[in-house]
Amino acid sequence: MSQQPQAAVGAPLSRVDGRLKVTGQAEYAADLPHARTTSRGGTPIIDGVVHAVVVDSTVARGRITGIDTRAADALPGVLGVISHLDKPALVYRDNPGAWLDPFVGERLHVFQDDKVRFFGQPVAVVVARTLEAAQHAADLVRVSYDAEQPTTDLTGAPENDPLPTQDYARGNPEEALASAEVRVEGTYRLTRNHHNALEPHATIARWDGEKLTVWDKTQWVLGARDELAAVFGMSAENVRVISPFVGGAFGNALRTWPHTTIAALAAREIRRPVKLVLTREQLYYGVGYRPAYEYGLRLGSTRGGRVTAAVHRIRAETSSYEHFAEGVMNPGQLLYATPHVRQAFRTVPLDVNTPTFMRGPGWSSAAFAIESAMDELAHETGIDPIELRLRNEPQEDPSNGLPFSTRRLSECLRTGARAFGWHRRNPKPRSRRDGDWLIGMGMASGIYDTLRMRSEARVRLDADGTALVQASTSDMGPGTYTSMTQLAADALGLTMRTVRFELGDSTFPAAPPHGGSQTMAGVGSAVQDGCDKLRQEAVKLAVEDERSPLHGVDADDIVVRGGRLHVKGTPARGETYRQLLARNNRTHLETRGTFTPSGDDRYSMNAYSAVFAEVAVDRRLGLVRMRRMLGVYDVGRIISPKLADSQALGAMVGGIGQALLEHTVTDHRDGRIVNANLADYLVPVNADIPDLKAIYLDGEDLHADPIGVKGLGEIVKVGVAPAIANAVFHATGRRVRDLPITAEALL
């Protein structure tokens, strides 16, 4: 197979959908029905849409004793109020496809009983002709409760029985810890974080007889399709989920949440298409969040900084009805060569809604504890934090003995140290000042596993020389539209403008969830495969065609550029796709690309990072200001450098938020979240963000997938918060083990 010239891949291109987004033409679920018909995905016009507003529980635990809908029903424009009193028929078939959902526990069955499990639980839905009428009527619904005292505080609450996978041990950690020359110990606390994407969750549901069409905010149209099919007891073929644009998600649109079921249920009962948009406040109860953690960690080491023992005691919140447990144990098993390790991970069922994945899920929470503790050990042993990490670099994956596909963490550390000017750092805390500001530098390593799942893509080249590529993946912001177009353009030998990539429709070829940083590896490889096959088919057509100037040429000697096939090195000899297809009376060529991961059991595949932070802490006020940040990443091949920077810098902003600002505050008296809005839940603003820089090690990982990528979206988040916490320690000499680091903690 001939090597195609690369023009688009690796070029710092802007988003192909950027203009649509900034001009408001990108249609998000809540934008529909739009005044005009969309050009993407062939979305039909939705006529006669009515509006639904959810009524939420105002207690966190107990029973509903009554729902009085008389005033709501009497309001003009109200079409109905649905609650458990109506006993709406839902099937809730098992859904083996919902493997992202917690394996233990029961989905929240909407309106199926009188039990209240958390504050903000949907207890009724009002449907009206206008949004205003629905909102007003929802306010008029009177719900009475037999309320009980909820438990919503992770600290001190009893734990679930562990799953078999929640205990891990190698070596003899207690003995190794007892005999260690140096020990450090701490409990690190991470508060709950909410994703707070700009776009609210929204669903429009329409029934056409037995068929259900849903326009939804989702990172996984096939997951939403299968869940709706299971909830309503339908065949998946009768459900179509459409989601061409997602305005940020960070993991909380991976699962299908109750409001999607409610919209479809309301549409069925009211016999009209129904639109349901969660309010900003409902986004704190109606979808998941990053769970709060208590992470106790003890490290034992030699005086020379060889970590010999690590004992992890991890607690995380979950709901009373589902046992959500994410990959928080993994980094502690393979980030360092530590021979003796014990981990116990316990979830704590609380009267809260179920948490879910949030950027760098689990791995980033663990990294805060592990990388803070490593910094404490560096301080204790007097070893430079980077040198300490280099001394604990494993030769193979210590959790399973597998070789690493590629592991260039040491190179990330060394490259970053040089670029950040680490050698200028005086290791003594509180040693550098700028007026009233104490200046500190900190760093942390990061790791995130390289996920890959089976993916498919459809590729069609039309007689006019343009191509259409489709896969049922999503673009929650990383730029899937753009990066897939880049891959396809080069593989087909077309310009960016002559390739269109479509996603977000469950009728498109199968794609895994758009999460876990696996979209490029899986869908990208399927796109590459489909486009390679299509180009080869065109080449074959040409070389076998006696009327083609390429007749008889060895197929391996032909490349395609700008839609023109020609002999490599002899551009004059060739013809265009259009000429080839026209002469052969072909309206189009079509292929299907696939990617099936292999070699899972032969290599340990992960992405790595080294993150550096410089902070200034006001000596008297305890205010922390970021001065600069650098991330160095071993993520395999970079398909789209500008989008990679968007991911890396965006994750630094998110990590700055996690480290210094973001904090979901629950009133434990009644289980209400007191800052359930974007005014009181603090996220960084421009003034909080300093100079940010990302460096990607040049290279590829062909064990991971044929296009050599290792995933980017999660790893860029992983080491950010601990690098900042370590910089705060270096600036002040104060070790803050609780996130977010507030001014109070530094006074």
Ligand code: MOS
């Ligand atoms: Mo990401 S937390 O997998 O959307």
